[in-house]
Amino acid sequence: MRALYFTAPRQIEIREEPIPEPTPGQILVQTLFTAISPGTEMLIYRGDVPEGLAADENIASLAGELQYPLKYGYANVGRITGAGSPDLTGWVDRLIFSFQPHQTHFLATPDQVIPIPDGITPEQALFLPNMETAVNFVMDGQPLIGERVAVFGQGIVGLLTTALLAQFPLKSLITFDRYPRRRAASRQAGAHQALESWAASSSPDHPTPHTGLAGFFDLTYELTGSPAALNDAISVTGFDGRIVIGSWYGQKRAPIDLGGYFHRSRIRLISSQVSTLAPHLSGRWDKARRFDVAWEMIRKVNPEQWITQRYPFDQVGNAYQLVDQNPQNTIQTILEYPSG
Numbered sequence: 001m002r003a004l005y006f007t008a009p010r011q012i013e014i015r016e017e018p019i020p021e022p023t024p025g026q027i028l029v030q031t032l033f034t035a036i037s038p039g040t041e042m043l044i045y046r047g048d049v050p051e052g053l054a055a056d057e058n059i060a061s062l063a064g065e066l067q068y069p070l071k072y073g074y075a076n077v078g079r080i081t082g083a084g085s086p087d088l089t090g091w092v093d094r095l096i097f098s099f100q101p102h103q104t105h106f107l108a109t110p111d112q113v114i115p116i117p118d119g120i121t122p123e124q125a126l127f128l129p130n131m132e133t134a135v136n137f138v139m140d141g142q143p144l145i146g147e148r149v150a151v152f153g154q155g156i157v158g159l160l161t162t163a164l165l166a167q168f169p170l171k172s173l174i175t176f177d178r179y180p181r182r183r184a185a186s187r188q189a190g191a192h193q194a195l196e197s198w199a200a201s202s203s204p205d206h207p208t209p210h211t212g213l214a215g216f217f218d219l220t221y222e223l224t225g226s227p228a229a230l231n232d233a234i235s236v237t238g239f240d241g242r243i244v245i246g247s248w249y250g251q252k253r254a255p256i257d258l259g260g261y262f263h264r265s266r267i268r269l270i271s272s273q274v275s276t277l278a279p280h281l282s283g284r285w286d287k288a289r290r291f292d293v294a295w296e297m298i299r300k301v302n303p304e305q306w307i308t309q310r311y312p313f314d315q316v317g318n319a320y321q322l323v324d325q326n327p328q329n330t331i332q333t334i335l336e337y338p339s340g
Contacts, residue, residue, distance in 0.1 A: 001020075001105040002016055002313070003017055003103035004101065006045060006069065006071075010047070010320075012317060014313075020106075021082075024084045025085060028080070028105060029078040029100075029108060030081045030104065030105055031076055032079060034075055034102045035335075036320070036323055038156065039225055042225075048252060049250050050250065071101035072102075075127075077096070077122045077123075077126055078096060078098070079093060079094070079096075080094050095115070097113065098112060099129065114128070119299065120299070127298055128295070128298065131160055132291060134160035134163075134297075136274045137221060139278065139281065140244055141221065142242075143168050145168070146170070147170055147218040148171050148174075148216060148217045149219045150216075151165070151220075152197060152222050154175050154176075154182040154194065155182065156303075156332045158224075159186060159303075159331065160297075162186055162189045162191050166191065174192060174193045178196060179327065182194075183196070185331060215237065216238060217241060219242050219244070220241065220242070220243045220244070221246060223246045224247055227252055227256070229247075230243075230254070237265070237267050241267050242267070243267060243270065244270045245270065245271055246272050306331045307332050307334055308330045309333040313337045
């Protein structure tokens with residue numbers, strides 16, 4: 001088997017390892033596709049994650065700390081090719097999704113894989129983690145009928161969030177992104193307007209160009225991955241409004257202005273992360289129910305329309321360079337794996 005390792009900032013390598021044999025209770029999966037995360041994964045690729053932080057305490061395949069050398073990735077679709085005990089032979093040949101790194105094969109237990117429902121293609125299934133994230137953002141934001149909603153950032157998670165919000169009877173849904181390709185996709189996803197963002201250039205000396213939107217929105221999502229954008233989200237959110245912060249900034253820092261408009265506006269900042277559910281929902285919701293909603297939304301939204309590049313696994317270095325250096329040209333990049 002071959003596995004991708006992050007070995008240092010902006011350095012990766014494919015290492016050959018023996019194909020593991022499944023033991024009783026395990027299944028062997030051959031990977032068909034993986035998706036590159038332009039958010040968390042780019043922080044790892046660039047070396048922007050805090051030292052000593054756990055990769056993901058809720059996913060067995062990502063146990064351990066975020067330190068080099070590191071296998072990472074969480075959107076893997078494959079076919080089960082082997083079983084370690086007779087009671088699991090019925091799993092062989094099934095298509096599954098799993099939160100696994102970029103590698104040609106992996107071992108798992110049945111509870112670590114999710115069978116792909118009928119009517120969902122392998123490429124669509126790659127979007128399960130990001131769609132689950134978007135569902136979580138909407139649940140945490142709790143949009144109301146007639147509200148004015150803004151979404152900063154139209155990368156793949158932002159686009160999926162916009163597509164879900166577009167199904168609500170909102171007064172307005174306006175998105176912000178610096179890249180024309182993503183703004184066009186945002187309008188396709190259902191945004192009423194997709195405006196150029198200003199987070200990269202805004203400062204006390206350069207006021208926001210959309211001053212007519214100051215204090216306009218009831219609900220704002222900050223999904224850019226840039227901490228500077230939080231100031232812009234605050235500036236357009238109205239009195240007693242909510243800001244859902246779905247970005248993970250890693251070690252990136254920016255000065256946040258909490259001493260002016262924010263101080264008297266009773267704006268609520270809501271941290272939203274998909275590893276858990278909001279405690280007030282836990283009496284009725286669990287991850288399985290949320291996954292069911294995510295699959296349903298995948299059927300409705302058809303997110304595979306936003307796959308912009310496909311690379312063979314052995315060209316993965318080119319894929320990471322593209323996502324890192326030319327994000328304006330990509331929305332979702334996926335890797336394709338050889339059969340056999």
